[in-house]
Amino acid sequence: MKKELPEHIQMLDGKAVITLSREAEIGGAKVKTLTMREPTVDDQIAAEKLGTTGEADKQYMANLCMVTPAEVGRLPLRDFKRLREAFDFFTD
16 A cells, blocks of 8 residues: 655655755745755665765765755754655665
8 A cells, every 4th residue: 555645745756856944045045945866776875885874865865866965964854854755765
């Protein structure tokens, strides 16, 4: 059974648009959404090489959202969980 998308995630053409709980500063601009591209096999292999630490997860999410790990690190935990939740829709 397929999970229902929460209101804060939209799947569009192989990408997930995640609405953040509040604006975040990304690349010097205030944004309310982040777009995550669909992970590839190479992304998964690179993530496995990083290990299973929180730092590795931060790097993986940053890569998929095309932002820096520092920008992901400044997100509230609620928004990081939204990124992980969106990721899960690519792997079910």
